[in-house]
Amino acid sequence: MLLSALACGAVVFPGLYFSFRAVLRRLFPKWSDADVVFVSERLVSAVHGSLATAAGVIIVMSCKDVMKDNHWLVNSFTIFGAPYMTFDIFAMYLSHFHTQRAKSPTAYGHSLQTVRAFLYKDWVLVLHHVALLSVFMPITLFFRRGLGDFFIGCFFTTEFSTPFVSIGKILIQRGLDDTRLHRLNGLIVLLTFFTCRILIFPFMYWTFGRQFGIPLVKVAFHLPLHCNLGNVVILAPQVYWFILLVKKAKRLYLRQKKAKTNGEKEKNRIEDR
Template identity: 30%
Template sequence: MEAEETQLLLGIYALVAWFSLYLLIAGVLRMWAAHLPYAHRALITESCVSGVQGVACASVGVATVIACRRDVMGEKFAPAVYYAFIGMAYFVYDLWAMYRSHIAKLSEPEYTVAGVVSYVKKHLLMIVHHLTIVIVFFPTMVYYSPMGHFFLGSFFCTELSTPFVNARVILSRFGYKNSKVYVVNGVLMMIVFLICRIALFPVMYIAYLSQQTTASSHIDALLSIPLTCHLSCLLVLLPQIYWFGLMVKGAVIVLKAGSSEADKDD
């Protein structure tokens, strides 16, 4: 009981910390980047906080995977549990941060019914993704999953791509969209995203099957996994595939534009 109370308090403190970090960065941008439109500053602020969370989460994820790799079904790693509550606090905060960015882009008054409806329509997939992680994924992985923390750490590792995604947004808003740094970051973003957010899922299953010795076959071993685990993986994976598709589509557009410019120069 004491551990659960500590975890809950940690989540509350983390929530305050995420909001405070957002307000701190927003204040710095008001002083040092006042020339940028408010919508740009709001998005940069959201991206900076997201980048911090991505680095922290991925670091805990890598440490957890390394600590639990020899026994993926049984090994536990306490820091992973505590960071789960920090992560839940972040996703709750991020729903508010995304709303702030959305409203800033529309130049509408904050906290209106029309603004909320517009936000939900525009970001429905991301909202469902966040709520699924907070309400279903983290509680299931921390309290109800019979598996070790290797898998929780693996999910944390999906955040390895987040700093690249946010760097892309920040570079764009600061006017570096046509720079080589932006292009290199975009390539790295797609590679890391593919590895850490899509390829990671079959890797987790392979790691499980490689150490599963009680079942008579791999199929029986897969069937022995609780349905909630499969559904959690699917709910997290499907948005990743969709977003990666958008990245590929954007990259194709940029390449076609570059080819057209080259043809004109010739």
């Protein structure tokens, strides 16, 4: 069953990527290669995020005992998603390559320097994917001893914000970052990211404490040290990314407010004449 899930993931995600590229080229012939490749990569990311969220919700709703209840989706979706994590690194590299090539068509090609530039630019996301493959996946499949499926389901639901993040990046890529749709999507990103990537941690501690009659403030003292450290390691980048999102939203708001103010001043100046 696990080999079938692995094979399925290895077919589905690259297949979706190249299908999106073909469809976008046909629908939008004036788009550049950079646009087509970037949007295709973000669409696949949105699909994976949606599937992970759905799997997580099913697992969380099915596990009444947070420690001992099991669900077949935990191992199956972990294996199914592994090819996505591997392929997405390649897809991100292609996006970087075509974006840079659009700026310098004759001077930019595939090389070790290009790979280094990509890794330098997107090292956080690459590290995130590598950590999921090298740390999260082995722990989920081999070292949990069948315990804690509920918590793995909670971690799956952290992908709920991913489709909205992808939509936002697509809108920016297409020069639509000053639209009402982008502002609305940005608000949804902040809400979903904060809820499913930050508040999910106190929720997991609260659920554990409720089952065993432990107050929330004392739950951490009843868990092994490695569990708490693992959660801190996972939570830290989420807080970092959320701060970046808030700063970006603030810059966008101030820029649009300044543009609106300048527009009103220019309108008043014209009317005065």
